[in-house]
Amino acid sequence: MNITHAIALVTGAHGGIGRAFVADLLRRGAAKVYVTARDTASLADLLAGADPRLVPLVLDVTNAAHIAQAAIDAPDVSLLINNAGYAAFQGAMAAPQLDDARREMEVNYFGPLALTRAFAPVLAASGGGAIVNMLSMAALVSLPVAGSYSASKAAFLSVTRSIRAELAAQGTAVVGVLAVQTETAIGHRLPEPRMAPHEVVTDTLDAVEAGKNEEIAAGPLTQGAYQAFTADPKAFQARFSSRLPHPAR
Numbered sequence: 001m002n003i004t005h006a007i008a009l010v011t012g013a014h015g016g017i018g019r020a021f022v023a024d025l026l027r028r029g030a031a032k033v034y035v036t037a038r039d040t041a042s043l044a045d046l047l048a049g050a051d052p053r054l055v056p057l058v059l060d061v062t063n064a065a066h067i068a069q070a071a072i073d074a075p076d077v078s079l080l081i082n083n084a085g086y087a088a089f090q091g092a093m094a095a096p097q098l099d100d101a102r103r104e105m106e107v108n109y110f111g112p113l114a115l116t117r118a119f120a121p122v123l124a125a126s127g128g129g130a131i132v133n134m135l136s137m138a139a140l141v142s143l144p145v146a147g148s149y150s151a152s153k154a155a156f157l158s159v160t161r162s163i164r165a166e167l168a169a170q171g172t173a174v175v176g177v178l179a180v181q182t183e184t185a186i187g188h189r190l191p192e193p194r195m196a197p198h199e200v201v202t203d204t205l206d207a208v209e210a211g212k213n214e215e216i217a218a219g220p221l222t223q224g225a226y227q228a229f230t231a232d233p234k235a236f237q238a239r240f241s242s243r244l245p246h247p248a249r
């Protein structure tokens with residue numbers, strides 16, 4: 001799809017990758033960008049430039065009422081960007097309790113699934129449009145140091161493929177974004193070197209504009225990691241399996 005004149009909605013718009021999405025969408029000529037956040041006060045500096053194309057909306061992706069309201073308030077969306085995410089960086093076994101694991105599933109799996117279900121008719125009305133799902137290489141490879149996060153991203157990858165199949169008939173393309181460590185609040189817990197958010201976003205929006213309807217490895221670091229993964233998936237997993245979380249105290 002052509003992003004010039006497109007109308008996008010970005011979840012988690014004030015985060016590191018979210019901001020890069022907003023900046024690149026504007027640069028590519030999007031007609032309107034719904035910038036959404038749990039607390040729209042966090043969007044103040046994004047909105048300070050007074051670009052009339054930016055429309056703030058309150059959207060906690062785990063809140064069913066917010067999702068229903070967003071589908072009413074943003075009835076013209078042609079590009080849905082499921083970017084919001086949460087990572088507790090805890091081991092599946094080492095975590096003291098399961099609260100964070102449940103939250104990761106709510107934010108990283110049920111939230112974008114519910115939002116996509118709410119916006120599927122909106123996208124259909126726009127002629128099909130496109131969806132971007134921010135996955136992670138952790139969807140393909142389990143990182144024990146972030147074991148429950150990896151599981152939530154694996155679930156998100158799986159449902160991304162189902163959504164793609166189910167929405168093909170209405171002409172909606174679904175780009176699933178595999179990415180490795182990127183310099184953001186989530187990414188600063190991961191080892192260096194890290195990518196800049198714009199490296200992930202440029203490849204992602206290029207893929208949308210090229211009409212890709214598949215998973216992509218976004219950014220040069222991810223492309224290197226993805227090559228190593230496809231060359232020998234077991235060896236790649238073994239590298240990460242040797243890095244264990246600290247036991248619960």
Ligand SMILES: NC(=O)c1ccc[n+]([C@@H]2O[C@H](COP(=O)([O-])OP(=O)(O)OC[C@H]3O[C@@H](n4cnc5c(N)ncnc54)[C@H](OP(=O)(O)O)[C@@H]3O)[C@@H](O)[C@H]2O)c1
Pocket residue numbers: 011012013014015016017018037038039059060061062082083084085086087107111134135136137178179180181182183184185186187188190
């Ligand atoms: N950085 C990396 O290394 C990396 C690698 C691969 C994939 N990713 C994925 O990229 C996406 C963006 O993450 P990021 O790296 O930009 O991290 P980030 O800067 O921490 O941004 C995450 C964003 O998600 C929002 N969010 C969290 N829970 C939410 C909820 N319930 N409803 C709505 N928004 C919520 C956060 O808002 P609040 O401030 O309100 O919590 C924040 O704006 C995530 O899906 C992440 O898993 C990141």
